[in-house]
Amino acid sequence: MRVCIIGGGLAGCEVAYKIAQNGFAVDMYEMRPIKQTPAHLTDYLAEIVCSNSFGAKSIKTASGLLKKEMKLLGSLVISVAKTCVVPAGRALAIDRTLFAKNITQIIEQHPNINIIRKEMKKLPVNYDLVVISSGPLTSQDLENEILNITGKENLYFYDAIAPHIITQSVDFSKGFFANRYEEGLDYFNCVLSKEEYEEFYNALVKAECVAYKDFEKPRFFEGCMPVEELAKRGFNTLCFGPMKPVGLAKHGFKPYAVVQLRKENASGTILSMVGFQTKLTYKEQITVFRLIPALKNAEFAKLGSMHRNTYLQSQHLLTPYLNLKSMPNIFFAGQITGVEGYIASAASGLFVGINISRLLKDMNLISLPPNTMLGGLINYISQPKDTLQPMGPNFGLIETPFPKLEKAKRALKSMFDFCKSNDLF
Template sequence: MIHIVGGGLAGSEAAFQITNAGYEVVLHEMRPFISTGVHETGDFAELVCSNSLKSMDLKNASGILKQELKDLGSCVIDVAYKHSIPGGKALVVDRESFSKEITKMIESNSKIKVDRSEITEIPEDKDLWIVATGPATSDKLYSWITEKFGKSAHFFDAVAPIVDFKTIDMSKVFFGNRYDEEGKDYINCPMDEGEYTYFTENLVNAEVLPIDGFDKKLLFSRCQPIEEIARSGVDSMRFGPMRPVGLKKDGKRPYAVVQLRRDNYAGSLYNIVGFQTRLKWPEQDRIFSMIPGLQDVKIVRYGVMHANVYIEPFKITDEFFRARSVPNLYFAGQITGVEGYLESIASGLYVAMNVVRTIERKEPFRLPHDTMIGALV
């Protein structure tokens, strides 16, 4: 029997690939009965952070990675395209309908047995195990991993708020995509210099939630809290998530812009792009209401910060992500150190391919290094 621990993007993709090859799996997912602290549902492949899977442009690394996943028969990426919503050149999905379809596909698959319990250790038996528990691996399983393989690592990640569209003052904002004034995919909240300065001063002095073991040096550079970006320099936000380049209102470029991206099909929810934060919740209400158009906004999901754990695969696994000291155990997804939705899907697909080859007594397959997935794994 093949066991997959974790029903995120990597675990779901691995389950589909293995069952499509004709084999049965047990998919262990402790949610919703045991919470991770960052997930909100018990659905499979829940998107915790952004609802963007990055660029679809084939001149872009993310676009090429998507194409390779499609060429290799990724089920998860197919569902993502099916549930895409307007987002400029990016593949943006309705996070709820996307994960609900993945969940329906898994629960209706006769070759997948779903086990809603926590796995705290991996037995060394004849079964094959794939650990794809992601950055929010449970404390008990993480303790077993560190006891078995030695100390692992972590960094700090954060989530941006989602707001209710009906509470946005549309008289103070405008629709538009970067470099495309006719685009309607983003809501733009323009600021003049005075508004930007006032917002920045309040943001850097706002109260934040204390995080155990928090260390600024361990912040993920592409997902830094907005308040930390602001503290790094007065213009940092204007050259980062609030950059006004390519955006015009009444023919003029604003001093700074806060962008909101649609989060669902209905357009009833929008997320504040690049505004990951660990501000206390009352402070999020206070600070973000200083953004033009958001003075009366209702936040339906607050930003939070969490630690992302991962193993050091070069020390623990071979090139196929099989544990050197436990030959029936594989690792896949973000727990291996890959970062991002697409990268997690690719990791789950790659590991599943080689688990199938192991069952069939074939030599493991290494993807060429001149492919996106081959270079990634």
Template sequence: MEEVIVIGGGLAGSEASYRLANMGLRVLLYEMRPNQYTPAHRTDKLAELVCSNTLGSLEITSGAGLLKAEMEMLNSLIVEAGRYAYVPAGTALAVDRELFSEYITRKITEHPNIKLIREEVKKVPRDRVVIIASGPLTSKALAEDIKELIGFDYLYFYDAISPIVEADSVDFSKGFWASRYGKGGDDYFNCPLTEEEYKVFYEELLKAEKVKPKDFENLVYFEGCMPIEELAERGYKTLLFGPMKPVGLKDPHTRKEPFAVVQLRKENKEGTLLSLVGFQTRMTYSEQKRVLRLIPCLRNAVFVKLGSMHRNTFIQSNRILTPFLNMRKYENIFFAGQITGVEGYIASAGTGLLAGINAGRLIKGKPLVVPSEETMLGSLVRYITIKEGTLQPMSPVLGLLPPLEKKVKDKQERKRLLSERAIKAMQSWILELT
């Protein structure tokens, strides 16, 4: 039986391995945990979610929702696990982290065609079919070898992890359950702030002590995951247009829109843990507790996990990879996941799925493939591999899709038509695969 080496047991590596195994190929999946941990991982489970517990919107008229729909059509393990571990979160696919990673770990370890090897890979085999899905927290030794392999210097940015609190420690009498614009039910707990309360919070946030970067680190943030203190430094009202946006919410106590709002989202099925939505931060742990407890609903909050920063590494895929996600220099070496320059859980898994499909086809002597650019997966992969100039991380957004043949003024109707076209294009592509 032909073998494929997959490096990294995150979302992309797990997705790629499962796809290859189901194609009848033997997979050697390398994961260095628990022998060696990253700065963000805490367990030895595969596909551990370290930042948020949401895989993004389920609405098919959003980029993330459309990508999930396409991946579901391709029998994605990650989407399957998301459905299994689902916790209510409005229109988002949020999951119980433990159930999610346990489900994927079980599926991988029980598959007869997959051998899980708990070792760190320090050097990429040049003469084997390999998928590098080592993630944004690639080990130092492997990163050095990849750097030599691709011939280009790395770029990097920083992600911040949002804090998580015990639900029992939240003062629910001072807030209300609701989703923005009433979409998806009462899945978020909203912590309102008056203008005076916001002013105090804002001033203390600016004064709070931050974790200092190391001498060798150059802080380059991804715009979609900015720490709240960085946003605050852009202006007094910046947070009101970001994570503390009150638009679309009405406080039933006052029957008015609050001046500012902090939203909490369930972290597990039981709802005993709640995460602060969009509250990534690099404040020190003691300062996080002090400043975040200035939010009225969180005066007595018990934090089970505090925010932290970690380095995210990615390659310039537009200089290195083909749209099939293999290297231009070595057709037998594929990349998948956030290391390719896609942003977000579901995009990472999507590239793992495509890399798995193509690695399998390469071994079977079949031509490599990529979905039409009318699909979300196809357009995202083309963006990271064809874009001119310097590549910055990209999320699945409808703006990547080619425009409709006829102009449609209504925004929602345009989204609907783009999504319908994408689904039809994916259906056609799947027929071509068989």
């Protein structure tokens, strides 16, 4: 079978390398330097355009655990990163130019990988298996092609991401569970008095926001307006929007304002702040949102953001193996699937590469253990939910009732056993 990969970023390189190492030929299409993106500077594959950090190294952190799992699975990105390290304390930081140069050299020199520098405006018809790993800055023509096969309602062009909070860090004595206008206990309502709301509001409107990049134009839909932009319309605007207390008076009192938290995963280990998409800097988010009494000691699984992006509503479109339900020969990998961050992007490509290699060997597709970080991440983006918001590694994805270190140890044991039983070493 003929295989092609569209996009030579971290995910695309992981897919290509895994397939090639299993003895199969693959064509990789990369449009740079024929057509550049607004963010990339070179024609290297796997170019890192933002921070040069791949996150913490310790397995006590979600990022560190994911990297250890990827090492077990034979990750190209992790092995090359180890050769390009720059001092960064407890984090794995790299010389980005050397890293991209080394990845490019490995891919270019591999006898089973053919790199074609060409923009793919349409999906090729002369391949049996296609992997789309075109990243968050997918070209307009390819976006249109993806729209044709997925439907416009399933491709998002801007992240509107609210903060996600580790449930155990919420003070549930500072609010109550209730749904608006109906029976049910699906939402936890963090209550604020007028004085508490005033303190929160004043901090919010004065807080520093992340500057937009040249290729990001701040055009918002009303439904995904950053909370700080809404607040600047007037003191009580939020009280008629995401913080409205209406529909809750029957529960004994009417607070001046509420912030609703909703389960982000089935087990409820992560909660999202409803309607709180934001462009505040990470530091300001932590400071401002901890002014909400119930979130005074909040631990954030993910902080909010709003920026130019291209990603699928994978939960509607993709199987747990990251191929299209409607066209199983087309796989997606990288940030376009809804995973977030360098390492998660690369990890999704590694997973796809493993399964395509199995297809080429006439073997069944396989799922990762759900108590691993990568298994939890793949489950998160592919399991049913109304709306998918991009997600990076965090311990809330591992739905087991253990402390972080115990979760990590069990995850690595499960991943080791998985690799051994599936002959992945």
